[in-house]
Amino acid sequence: MRGNTATGHQPVRASTAAFVGTMIEWYDFYIYATAAALVFGKLFFPSATGFYGTLAALGTFAVGFFARPLGGVIFGHIGDKIGRKKSLVITLVMMGTVTVLIGLLPTYASIGVWAPVLLILLRIVQGIAVGGEWGGAVLMAGEHSPDRSKRTFFASFAQLGSPAGLILSMLMFKSVTSLDDEAFLGWGWRVPFLFSAVLLVVGFVIRLSVNESPDFLAEKQARAQRARPAQAPLAQVLRGAPRLLALAVGANVLGIAGFYFTNTFMIAYTTQYAGLSRAVILDCLLVVSIMQFFITPLAAYIASRVGNLRFLGATALASIFTPYVMFNLVDQGSLTSITLGVGVAVLFMGAYYAVIAGYVSDSFPTGIRYTGISLAYQLSGAIFGGLTPLLGTVLAENFKGQWWPLAVLFSAISLLSLVSVLLLGNAGQRTENFQFKDQQA
Structure with missing residues (x-):
C-alpha cells in the first residue's frame, strides 16, 4: 500500500525536486566537461600541449566517471537502507561544495603540480556525488507516481534535469567565452563554477520540501516484519541478479556515452580538428540542448502510449544510423548545418535517454532498487561515458580528415544498447518474474 504520501501535491513536488536537483548536479558536471575541453589542458597541464594537453x-574528466560506481554503491546503500531523501540531500551538498572549490582552485602557474593533483581529487569527490544522485532522483520522482503505469513519465523529470543543466552550463560559458583569451583564461572560466553556490542553496531548500518515497516506506515496514535481516543491497544485486545488472549497464550506454560523444567530444573535435570557433559549437549545443529539453517529456509521454520497450528499441535502432548524417552536416561548417547534424543524433538519443531510467528502475525490486539502478548507470558511465571522449580524441588524431571511424564508434554504442534493452525486455528478466533469494525470507 502506497499510503497518502503519494496523494495531493507530493507527486508534482517530488518530480519538481528531482528536476531541479538533477539540473544542478548535471550543471556542475557539464561545466567541468566544457572546461576540460576548452581550458583545463592549458591551465593545469601546460607542459602537455595540443593533443596531449x-x-x-x-x-x-574520465576520472570522475570511474568514481561514480563507488558513489552508486555508497549512496545506493544509504538510499535502500536509510532513505532516498537523506541520500539526495547529502549528494547535492557534496556536489555543490566541490564545484565551488574547483572554481577557486589555483592553476599550475601558481602552485605547480599540486594544481592538477587537487583538480583530480576534487573531480573524484564530484564523481562520487553524481554517482549517488541520479538513482535517487529517478526513484523519488518515479516512486511518488500515483499510478504505476505513469512511473516512467514521472521518472523522466529526473532525466529532464540533464538537458536543463547543460543549457544552463552552456549559457554560463557562452557569457564568459565572449571575453578575450587573457580574461577568459585568467578568471572568466571560474564564474560558472562559483555560480554553483547560488544553485546549491536553491536546490537544498526544494529538496527538503519533499516527503520520503512511499515505496521505500512500505518496503521499510515490510522489512521489519521479515524473519531474518536481508543482506546488504549490493550483495543482493551481485549475487541475485548479475545478468540483470549487466543488461541494465548495456541498456544505459546510449544515453550516457552517446551524450558525452555529442556534448563533450564534439567540442574538442570541432574546435581542434574541424577548425571551428568555440563560440560556434557552444551556440550549436545550446540550441540542441533546448531541443532535448522539450523532447524529454514528449518522448516519455509517447512511450507510455506505445510501450516502453517498443519505443526504446525504435530509438536505439535509429541512433545506429544518425552519426553518418551528423558528420556529413558538421563538415559543412556552418552554424545551421552543425546544429542540424548534432540535432539529428540528439533527437533519437535524447528520446531514448528520457525513457530508459524509468524502464530500468522497474527491473529491480524496491529493496535493492536504488543500489541496482545506480550501480548499473554508474558502471555504464565509468566504462563507456568517461572513455568515449578519450577514444574519440584518439581516433580523431589518428584518422585526421576522416570521420567514419567516429561514426562507427557511435553506431557501436547504439547497437550495444539496442541489444541490451531487447534482452532486458524478455519476460524472464523483469522484476515480477525474477527471484531474489533474500526477498524470499
Whole structure:
C-alpha cells in the first residue's frame, strides 16, 4: 500500500525536486566537461600541449566517471537502507561544495603540480556525488507516481534535469567565452563554477520540501516484519541478479556515452580538428540542448502510449544510423548545418535517454532498487561515458580528415544498447518474474 504520501501535491513536488536537483548536479558536471575541453589542458597541464594537453584534461574528466560506481554503491546503500531523501540531500551538498572549490582552485602557474593533483581529487569527490544522485532522483520522482503505469513519465523529470543543466552550463560559458583569451583564461572560466553556490542553496531548500518515497516506506515496514535481516543491497544485486545488472549497464550506454560523444567530444573535435570557433559549437549545443529539453517529456509521454520497450528499441535502432548524417552536416561548417547534424543524433538519443531510467528502475525490486539502478548507470558511465571522449580524441588524431571511424564508434554504442534493452525486455528478466533469494525470507 502506497499510503497518502503519494496523494495531493507530493507527486508534482517530488518530480519538481528531482528536476531541479538533477539540473544542478548535471550543471556542475557539464561545466567541468566544457572546461576540460576548452581550458583545463592549458591551465593545469601546460607542459602537455595540443593533443596531449586535451587528452590529459579529458583524462581528469574520465576520472570522475570511474568514481561514480563507488558513489552508486555508497549512496545506493544509504538510499535502500536509510532513505532516498537523506541520500539526495547529502549528494547535492557534496556536489555543490566541490564545484565551488574547483572554481577557486589555483592553476599550475601558481602552485605547480599540486594544481592538477587537487583538480583530480576534487573531480573524484564530484564523481562520487553524481554517482549517488541520479538513482535517487529517478526513484523519488518515479516512486511518488500515483499510478504505476505513469512511473516512467514521472521518472523522466529526473532525466529532464540533464538537458536543463547543460543549457544552463552552456549559457554560463557562452557569457564568459565572449571575453578575450587573457580574461577568459585568467578568471572568466571560474564564474560558472562559483555560480554553483547560488544553485546549491536553491536546490537544498526544494529538496527538503519533499516527503520520503512511499515505496521505500512500505518496503521499510515490510522489512521489519521479515524473519531474518536481508543482506546488504549490493550483495543482493551481485549475487541475485548479475545478468540483470549487466543488461541494465548495456541498456544505459546510449544515453550516457552517446551524450558525452555529442556534448563533450564534439567540442574538442570541432574546435581542434574541424577548425571551428568555440563560440560556434557552444551556440550549436545550446540550441540542441533546448531541443532535448522539450523532447524529454514528449518522448516519455509517447512511450507510455506505445510501450516502453517498443519505443526504446525504435530509438536505439535509429541512433545506429544518425552519426553518418551528423558528420556529413558538421563538415559543412556552418552554424545551421552543425546544429542540424548534432540535432539529428540528439533527437533519437535524447528520446531514448528520457525513457530508459524509468524502464530500468522497474527491473529491480524496491529493496535493492536504488543500489541496482545506480550501480548499473554508474558502471555504464565509468566504462563507456568517461572513455568515449578519450577514444574519440584518439581516433580523431589518428584518422585526421576522416570521420567514419567516429561514426562507427557511435553506431557501436547504439547497437550495444539496442541489444541490451531487447534482452532486458524478455519476460524472464523483469522484476515480477525474477527471484531474489533474500526477498524470499
